[in-house]
Amino acid sequence: MTISQLSRKNIQALTPYQSARRLGGKGDVWLNANEYATSPDLNLQNRTFNRYPEAQPQKLIEHYAAYAGVKAENVLVSRGGDEGIELLIRAFCEPEQDTILYCPPTYGMYAVSAETCGIQSKTVPLTADFQLNLAEIEKNLEGVKVVFVCSPNNPTGNLLKRADLVALLEMTRDRAIVVVDEAYIEFCPQATMANELANYPHLAIIRTLSKAFALAGLRCGFTLANPELINVLQKVIAPYPIPVPVSDLACQALDSNGLAAMHNRAEEVLQYRTWLINELQPLPIVEQIFSSEANYILVKFQNGTNVFNTLWDQGIILRDQNKALGLSNCIRITIGSEQENRRVIEAVRAISAK
Ligand SMILES: *Cc1c(COP(=O)(O)O)cnc(C)c1O
Numbered sequence: 001m002t003i004s005q006l007s008r009k010n011i012q013a014l015t016p017y018q019s020a021r022r023l024g025g026k027g028d029v030w031l032n033a034n035e036y037a038t039s040p041d042l043n044l045q046n047r048t049f050n051r052y053p054e055a056q057p058q059k060l061i062e063h064y065a066a067y068a069g070v071k072a073e074n075v076l077v078s079r080g081g082d083e084g085i086e087l088l089i090r091a092f093c094e095p096e097q098d099t100i101l102y103c104p105p106t107y108g109m110y111a112v113s114a115e116t117c118g119i120q121s122k123t124v125p126l127t128a129d130f131q132l133n134l135a136e137i138e139k140n141l142e143g144v145k146v147v148f149v150c151s152p153n154n155p156t157g158n159l160l161k162r163a164d165l166v167a168l169l170e171m172t173r174d175r176a177i178v179v180v181d182e183a184y185i186e187f188c189p190q191a192t193m194a195n196e197l198a199n200y201p202h203l204a205i206i207r208t209l210s211k212a213f214a215l216a217g218l219r220c221g222f223t224l225a226n227p228e229l230i231n232v233l234q235k236v237i238a239p240y241p242i243p244v245p246v247s248d249l250a251c252q253a254l255d256s257n258g259l260a261a262m263h264n265r266a267e268e269v270l271q272y273r274t275w276l277i278n279e280l281q282p283l284p285i286v287e288q289i290f291s292s293e294a295n296y297i298l299v300k301f302q303n304g305t306n307v308f309n310t311l312w313d314q315g316i317i318l319r320d321q322n323k324a325l326g327l328s329n330c331i332r333i334t335i336g337s338e339q340e341n342r343r344v345i346e347a348v349r350a351i352s353a354k
Pocket of ligand 1: 034079080081082083107150154181183206207208209210211216219220221
């Protein structure tokens with residue numbers, strides 16, 4: 001038997017997450033991972049490297065709780081939001097028995113994490129306007145332990161209606177966990193569901209420092225939930241998941257200066273987003289620009305593959321969504337620096353002029 005054949009059957013069958021980095025490309029304009037264009041300038045302050053870190057660094061937990069408007073007991077910190085997603089699946093789904101449910105087109109990690117854990121997925125596609133199909137979700141809840149929804153949704157950019165999220169929470173009470181992925185909530189903070197935690201013991205919210213905090217390289221994310229749910233996740237997380245330098249730098253990102261910088265960044269991104277939309281709108285090869293509440297826009301072109309490949313060859317790396325459910329000819333474009341956004345417009349304009 002080869003080593004591959006020795007691996008679990010579901011791992012043999014698994015297509016790993018096509019992360020922006022894994023897809024490669026030789027670009028100088030990276031607009032495919034919803035990162036921020038430049039790095040915050042942070043320096044290590046805690047230089048105690050010989051000791052294991054605190055399992056859940058208290059100062060970091062308190063900083064994030066204060067920022068999110070919840071109590072420290074409502075916060076779990078993990079290796080990126082992605083680890084939070086996996087912990088929820090591992091803690092709540094019985095392998096070969098329970099399932100997760102998610103609503104494509106959406107973030108790819110729900111499916112990949114479930115598959116890695118030997119958990120089946122059920123999918124209930126979003127409606128034509130990228131909202132939840134509540135009637136279909138309700139019909140499909142049998143055996144479902146965790147429902148993943150994403151708002152603002154990646155890659156479409158829109159918010160899910162608050163009334164629908166509340167209806168989903170009502171219909172799943174005492175049956176399943178509802179995970180609301182708020183990776184992009186800093187770009188539309190009023191939409192958070194964090195203020196619903198008091199009403200719903202089965203609500204979990206995924207957060208991250210990778211997007212508006214400009215710290216994707218840090219690998220730091222959070223799960224917000226009620227203490228009973230947080231305690232379940234504490235049982236399955238690794239003993240020392242957060243390296244000392246990570247909590248040190250994350251605390252700085254969440255102090256008053258760090259938060260002010262984040263708010264400025266988010267505001268700047270929204271201005272650039274408006275500029276990019278206004279420049280793209282009149283171009284004849286642009287069929288539709290979907291409205292976005294996040295730091296990226298989804299654009300439908302006449303020939304998406306041609307646009308994607310042409311820009312790729314010029315070192316402008318975007319995220320092709322052509323294969324995502326219902327998104328043929330669509331490309332997701334991260335809002336970059338002013339100069340990066342100009343490069344995109346010039347390149348798309350050149351194709352339009354041909
Ligand atoms: C980026 C992202 C995450 C989390 O990313 P991490 O870098 O692991 O914190 C989670 N959900 C969505 C929808 C994302 O786009």
